[in-house]
Amino acid sequence: MSLLSFLVRRLVHAVFVLFGLSIVIFIIARVMPGDPARMAVGARAPQWVVDRLRAQMHLDQPLVVQYGYWLRDALQGDFGLSLVTQRPVTRDIQEFFPASLELVLFSGVLSAVGGIGLGTLSARYKDTWIDNLVRLFSYAGVVTPSFVFAILFVLLFGFTLKWFPIIGRLSENVPAPPTITGLITLDALLAGQVGTFADALKHIVLPALSLAMGSIAQEARITRASMADNLNKDYIAAARALGVPERIVMGRFLLKPSLIPTVSILGLDIAATLSIAFLVELIFNWPGLARYGMTAMLHKDLNAISAVILVLGAAFILANILVDVIVAQLDPRIRLRAARSE
Amino acid sequence: MAEQAQVSLDLTRTFTAQQIRQLERESRRENLGRAWYKFSRNPLSIVGLVTVVVLVLLAVFAPVVAPYPRHAGPFTDFANAKKPPSLQHLFGTDQIGRDILSRIIFGLRSSLLMGVVVLALVVPPGVLLGLIAGYFHGTWIDTLIMRITDIFLGVPPLILALAVASVLEPNLWNGMLAVSLMWWPWYTRLVYSLTSALRNEYFVTAAEITGASTAHILFREILPNTLSPVFTKMSLDMAWVIIIGSMLSFVGLGVQPPEPSLGTMVADGARYLPDQWWIAVFPALAIVVVVLGFNLLGDGVRDMFAAEGV
Numbered sequence: 001m002s003l004l005s006f007l008v009r010r011l012v013h014a015v016f017v018l019f020g021l022s023i024v025i026f027i028i029a030r031v032m033p034g035d036p037a038r039m040a041v042g043a044r045a046p047q048w049v050v051d052r053l054r055a056q057m058h059l060d061q062p063l064v065v066q067y068g069y070w071l072r073d074a075l076q077g078d079f080g081l082s083l084v085t086q087r088p089v090t091r092d093i094q095e096f097f098p099a100s101l102e103l104v105l106f107s108g109v110l111s112a113v114g115g116i117g118l119g120t121l122s123a124r125y126k127d128t129w130i131d132n133l134v135r136l137f138s139y140a141g142v143v144t145p146s147f148v149f150a151i152l153f154v155l156l157f158g159f160t161l162k163w164f165p166i167i168g169r170l171s172e173n174v175p176a177p178p179t180i181t182g183l184i185t186l187d188a189l190l191a192g193q194v195g196t197f198a199d200a201l202k203h204i205v206l207p208a209l210s211l212a213m214g215s216i217a218q219e220a221r222i223t224r225a226s227m228a229d230n231l232n233k234d235y236i237a238a239a240r241a242l243g244v245p246e247r248i249v250m251g252r253f254l255l256k257p258s259l260i261p262t263v264s265i266l267g268l269d270i271a272a273t274l275s276i277a278f279l280v281e282l283i284f285n286w287p288g289l290a291r292y293g294m295t296a297m298l299h300k301d302l303n304a305i306s307a308v309i310l311v312l313g314a315a316f317i318l319a320n321i322l323v324d325v326i327v328a329q330l331d332p333r334i335r336l337r338a339a340r341s342e
Numbered sequence: 343m344a345e346q347a348q349v350s351l352d353l354t355r356t357f358t359a360q361q362i363r364q365l366e367r368e369s370r371r372e373n374l375g376r377a378w379y380k381f382s383r384n385p386l387s388i389v390g391l392v393t394v395v396v397l398v399l400l401a402v403f404a405p406v407v408a409p410y411p412r413h414a415g416p417f418t419d420f421a422n423a424k425k426p427p428s429l430q431h432l433f434g435t436d437q438i439g440r441d442i443l444s445r446i447i448f449g450l451r452s453s454l455l456m457g458v459v460v461l462a463l464v465v466p467p468g469v470l471l472g473l474i475a476g477y478f479h480g481t482w483i484d485t486l487i488m489r490i491t492d493i494f495l496g497v498p499p500l501i502l503a504l505a506v507a508s509v510l511e512p513n514l515w516n517g518m519l520a521v522s523l524m525w526w527p528w529y530t531r532l533v534y535s536l537t538s539a540l541r542n543e544y545f546v547t548a549a550e551i552t553g554a555s556t557a558h559i560l561f562r563e564i565l566p567n568t569l570s571p572v573f574t575k576m577s578l579d580m581a582w583v584i585i586i587g588s589m590l591s592f593v594g595l596g597v598q599p600p601e602p603s604l605g606t607m608v609a610d611g612a613r614y615l616p617d618q619w620w621i622a623v624f625p626a627l628a629i630v631v632v633v634l635g636f637n638l639l640g641d642g643v644r645d646m647f648a649a650e651g652v
Contacts, residue, residue, distance in 0.1 A: 013492075020492070021497060024493060025505070028506055143633040143637050145630075147592055148626040151612055152623075154612075271498070297504055297508030298594065305505055309501055316496065316497055
């Protein structure tokens with residue numbers, strides 16, 4: 001019961017935040033200088049065309065009424081036409097979102113595995129050269145922006161070593177698998193095309209790694225700190241004194257409570273990756289939502305901008321709720337507190 | 343009133359106002375000394391401080407320090423384009439023959455300016471709103487301010503900053519404005535949680551009982567007690583703002599050419615990979631050095647305040 005009411009409370013809050021976000025976006029899109037109707041038809045179009053479009057877009061009415069129309073359409077999944085692609089924005093998003101999702105999911109997996117792995121290693125060999133190496137790496141990872149990593153990886157693994165391709169999601173001579181989920185790696189597996197899967201996997205390694213580096217570093221730091229904290233607790237000493245194998249002490253007794261801060265930050269990081277993906281998608285020519293949003297922004301395509309921000313905002317909020325649920329599962333204290341406060 | 347003020351610390355001694363001021367000065371000097379000791383105990387903090395000071399000096403004296411100051415503007419020299427690093431051009435030259443080292447030194451200016459201006463724009467309103475919301479904890483003022491904060495914190499700041507920057511005229515100042523609009527809620531949230539706890543302390547109650555004004559309580563009683571976490575956050579945020587600034591200019595929404603900016607230089611140089619790698623790699627490394635310097639400095643500031651128990 002408590003989990004359910006917790007979820008309901010979070011969802012109500014999420015709806016509220018999204019509602020507020022929609023107002024902010026609307027203000028950005030409408031109050032900022034420039035006439036959307038004029039922008040849509042171009043500078044050469046005669047005034048009567050602009051006026052007709054203004055009436056069609058309800059631009060001649062008060063802002064509150066405009067917002068009402070905009071919200072009604074948005075709730076029905078209608079964000080209007082994109083100025084750049086001349087297609088409904090919703091269709092564009094459906095097309096580009098899976099690519100971004102795939103990238104973010106892969107980078108999330110890399111961050112989790114890499115960060116927790118390195119952090120555990122660092123805590124296990126605390127104050128040895130391994131620990132120092134991991135800490136040096138974490139510091140470098142935290143201070144280097146993702147696009148710098150992207151460029152270094154392109155240079156090193158793409159051009160010099162030629163281990164991985166650096167453009168797009170698939171090689172040109174590899175046909176795309178039938179679209180089921182839109183995630184090419186998953187679709188290829190579902191269709192049983194192992195070769196296509198391998199090719200898609202090769203394409204995703206570098207962009208996903210560039211995105212993940214910062215959060216791997218962050219996760220390693222947090223896991224190390226939290227494990228080092230717990231390592232001095234009495235119950236660990238007790239377990240060791242009782243002769244519990246070190247593998248079980250580290251893997252079960254120590255790792256689980258130490259993962260709580262890691263998981264909460266990891267969730268935030270993965271959600272934030274969606275926004276940093278802008279630059280990485282640009283460098284790797286990855287046909288994702290972030291690159292689409294970027295093109296829209298450079299062309300002042302307000303319909304597309306609003307939709308992209310709302311979708312990214314919703315994904316961010318959803319990821320946060322998911323993290324809270326997972327953390328509650330990991331940490332009985334939080335679960336109990338939530339139950340007691342009912 | 344100050345002339346006759348006598349404070350008895352123990353029962354046998356009294357102090358004149360002048361002596362009190364003297365004591366205050368001494369204890370302030372002692373605190374400063376202790377803060378410096380805590381800061382300087384970690385050699386990395388010193389490295390950070392030195393890096394930042396050097397970077398600031400380079401930026402301020404760019405026209406004197408840069409080997410080719412003219413290359414920071416609309417300068418072309420196609421005969422010397424895309425030259426690899428050499429003694430004449432330590433970091434090589436770019437696609438139209440400009441010295442990359444000189445452009446990096448000038449590019450530091452906009453990066454550092456971005457950090458300073460954004461923090462200057464963001465911290466006062468953010469802190470003020472946090473103070474008010476925290477002091478009026480549980481009232482409609484609290485609800486109003488903190489719910490608005492929630493909306494901004496609900497979305498990664500980079501996205502909203504990009505969106506705002508994209509509808510404005512692309513230049514450095516609008517980039518700063520866009521980042522600032524998205525950054526204040528973090529300070530509001532921080533100061534809010536501190537103030538909510540501090541408002542129940544005895545010294546606040548004492549001030550309330552003696553009839554001190556709300557402004558006095560907010561700014562003289564509570565604010566000084568929130569400053570060390572705020573300063574710590576500011577010193578760590580410098581690095582973040584500079585990264586976001588370089589991302590904005592990377593996608594063309596910040597500093598406009600021919601004005602040099604580190605992000606734009608990386609973006610331009612990326613097109614000449616891998617053969618003319620130096621065009622992108624040196625500006626990228628410069629960003630890393632700037633961010634690293636501020637991060638180390640920020641960690642030092644955090645250590646300095648950490649032991650004070652705030």
